[in-house]
Amino acid sequence: xxxxxxxxxxxxxxxxxxxxxxxxxxxxxxxxxxxxxxxxxxxxxxxxxxxxxxxxxxxxxxxxxxxxxxxxxxxxxxxxxxxxxxxxxxxxxxxxxxxxxxxxxxxxxxxxxxxxxxxxxxxxxxxxxxxxxxxxxxxxxxxxxxxxxxxxxxxxxxxxxxxxxxxxxxxxxxxxxxxxxxxxxxxxxxxxxxxxxxxxxxxxxxxxxxxxxxxxxxxxxxxxxxxxxxxxxxxxxxxxxxxxxxxxxxxxxxxxxxxxxxxxxxxxxxxxxxxxxxxxxxxxxxxxxxxxxxxxxxxxxxxxxxxxxxxxxxxxxxxxxxxxxxxxxxxxxxxxxxxxxxxxxxxxxxxxxxxxxxxxxxxxxxxxxxxxxxxxxxxxxxxxxxxxxxxxxxxxxxxxxxxxxxxxxxxxxxxxxxxxxxxxxxxxxxxxxxxxxxxxxxxxxxxx
Numbered sequence: 001x002x003x004x005x006x007x008x009x010x011x012x013x014x015x016x017x018x019x020x021x022x023x024x025x026x027x028x029x030x031x032x033x034x035x036x037x038x039x040x041x042x043x044x045x046x047x048x049x050x051x052x053x054x055x056x057x058x059x060x061x062x063x064x065x066x067x068x069x070x071x072x073x074x075x076x077x078x079x080x081x082x083x084x085x086x087x088x089x090x091x092x093x094x095x096x097x098x099x100x101x102x103x104x105x106x107x108x109x110x111x112x113x114x115x116x117x118x119x120x121x122x123x124x125x126x127x128x129x130x131x132x133x134x135x136x137x138x139x140x141x142x143x144x145x146x147x148x149x150x151x152x153x154x155x156x157x158x159x160x161x162x163x164x165x166x167x168x169x170x171x172x173x174x175x176x177x178x179x180x181x182x183x184x185x186x187x188x189x190x191x192x193x194x195x196x197x198x199x200x201x202x203x204x205x206x207x208x209x210x211x212x213x214x215x216x217x218x219x220x221x222x223x224x225x226x227x228x229x230x231x232x233x234x235x236x237x238x239x240x241x242x243x244x245x246x247x248x249x250x251x252x253x254x255x256x257x258x259x260x261x262x263x264x265x266x267x268x269x270x271x272x273x274x275x276x277x278x279x280x281x282x283x284x285x286x287x288x289x290x291x292x293x294x295x296x297x298x299x300x301x302x303x304x305x306x307x308x309x310x311x312x313x314x315x316x317x318x319x320x321x322x323x324x325x326x327x328x329x330x331x332x333x334x335x336x337x338x339x340x341x342x343x344x345x346x347x348x349x350x351x352x353x354x355x356x357x358x359x360x361x362x363x364x365x366x367x368x369x370x371x372x373x374x375x376x377x378x379x380x381x382x383x384x385x386x387x388x389x390x391x392x393x394x395x396x397x398x399x400x401x402x403x404x405x406x407x408x409x410x411x412x413x414x415x416x417x418x419x420x421x422x423x424x425x426x427x428x429x430x431x432x433x434x435x436x437x438x439x440x441x442x443x444x445x446x447x448x
Contacts, residue, residue: 001064001091002125003149005033005388007133008084011142018142019077031193032081033088034385038188040092041382042239046176047093048100048374053166056097061157064090068153072146083146092381095122099377101166103365109308115362116304119354120297122361122384128293177231180238183224188382190217195389198397240375243368251434252364253380255316258428259356260384261391262323265421266330266349269395270342273414277335288343292350299354304362311438312359319355320432322348324425330418335411356428363436395421 008015012026019026047056067086074080098118106114136145194214224239231237243249271285306315326349333342361380368376395417402416 001087001094001153002121003129003132004084004087004091005030005037005125005129007129007145008033011133011137011145014137014142015077015080019080021077025077028081029084033084033091034389035189035193036085036088037092038192038382038385038389039185040089041096041385042184042188042378043176043181044093044096044381045239045375045378048097048378050176053097053101053104054160054164056093057160057164058157060090060093060097061153061160062090063087064094065150065153065157068146068150072143072150074143095381096374096377099361099365099380100373103373103377104166104370108366111304111366112307112358112362113301113304116300116302116307116358118300119303119358119361120300122357124293124297124300128290131287131290131293175236177227177236177238180224180227180231183220183227184238187217187220187224188386190214190220191386192389193217195386195393198393237375239378240372241379243364243372243376243379246367248367248436249364249376251431252312252360252367253383255320255356255428255431255435256360256364256380257383257387258424258431259323259353259360260387261394261424262327262349262421262428263353263391264388265391265395265417266346268392269399269414269417269421270330270346272399273333274339274342277411277414278337278339280339284339288339289346289350291343292347295347296350296354299351300358303355303358307359307362312363312435313432313437315355315359316432316435317429319352320425320428322352322355324422324429326352327418327422327425331415331422333414333418356432360435 008029012029015029016022016026064087067083067088067090069083070086071080071083074083099115102111102114102118133145136142136148190213194210194212194217197213198210225241228237228239228241232240232242267289270288274280274285274288303315326345329341329345329348333345364380365373365376398420399413399417401413403410403413
């Protein structure tokens with residue numbers, strides 16, 4: 001399901017020709033997916049408190065399967081976009097559901113190892129999506145990106161129906177606040193869309209001035225936050241913000257946001273550099289991230305076991321240093337840099353991120369009491385989406401402003417973008433020393 005966030009990016013040129021649409025229209029197949037995620041994910045905290053885990057799982061997987069089938073059969077753009085939106089509705093609920101289920105089912109001393117497996121999905125899937133779609137499009141029609149996924153999704157739906165059993169420990173689920181729902185939708189969709197438009201490039205520029213959705217999102221976010229603070233006094237919050245009163249949660253989430261900003265920035269900047277500066281093909285651009293993505297996946301469970309024994313700081317500090325050094329390496333690249341050097345830098349970055357994501361996600365949720373698991377996972381997943389949009393927008397905007405070729409990718413623009421990324425990496429190194437030194441087997445204590 002996470003793979004679908006980025007799998008369409010390489011397919012857009014093919015879809016533009018096949019569906020007879022313009023580039024900005026085609027981009028909505030990715031933007032619409034991300035916007036739907038940004039709107040639905042904040043709702044997942046309340047949904048998980050109102051309905052049993054198994055019911056949510058079946059609904060999410062069913063939505064994803066239906067959306068995948070609609071997309072595979074789509075005769076034109078409108079139906080394809082509708083299928084993508086239905087897919088996103090299922091995907092948005094699944095990640096918070098996954099984290100909440102792990103926290104309920106897995107003993108505290110094995111959570112790191114399990115979250116290591118989860119980090120493979122959350123971090124590696126977006127990175128390998130363009131590579132996978134490139135392979136599929138090399139020999140098959142674009143619809144096969146959905147036909148290949150559909151039987152796997154149906155098997156997942158069947159497996160959940162047969163085997164997923166989680167104790168129903170919900171206590172007095174709160175009614176969904178009718179004011180919070182539209183405020184949440186405007187806030188998160190406005191921020192993600194505005195950041196996406198801020199990073200938009202091309203001769204036509206953004207369709208809407210970026211400050212319009214960003215301003216609307218910021219105002220709605222302030223109103224939404226104030227509303228939740230008032231509602232949570234009576235345990236009626238739509239998205240409970242009390243997880244931020246736990247220091248371990250706040251520090252960990254801050255570092256996850258920085259990590260995802262760098263990850264999604266690299267996902268878009270490296271292919272631009274490989275194709276427009278080095279003059280390589282799209283397939284080569286996709287393959288450069290494959291070794292790092294695979295190694296990141298293999299490292300996930302091992303990192304989790306180390307966390308279970310030694311806590312977050314022993315992993316996060318060296319991981320953030322690896323992230324910082326790799327970003328510094330990117331900033332020193334030139335038009336003569338060999339591809340193998342780029343692959344090495346990406347691999348170092350991916351391994352560093354794997355040493356950060358698993359312990360940080362585990363530590364953040366382990367610090368919370370049971371009643372806040374669903375809200376904590378919803379907050380973390382929502383901020384990951386915002387961070388991805390922010391990273392993309394920031395690096396593309398810096399690249400365009402510093403470019404010598406009128407906004408098109410060139411060496412000065414790429415250089416400036418990665419210097420910015422390295423500065424963000426330096427912040428991660430400093431913040432990493434504030435992470436916890438030992439794993440936390442029980443719920444933490446609020447830090448006000």
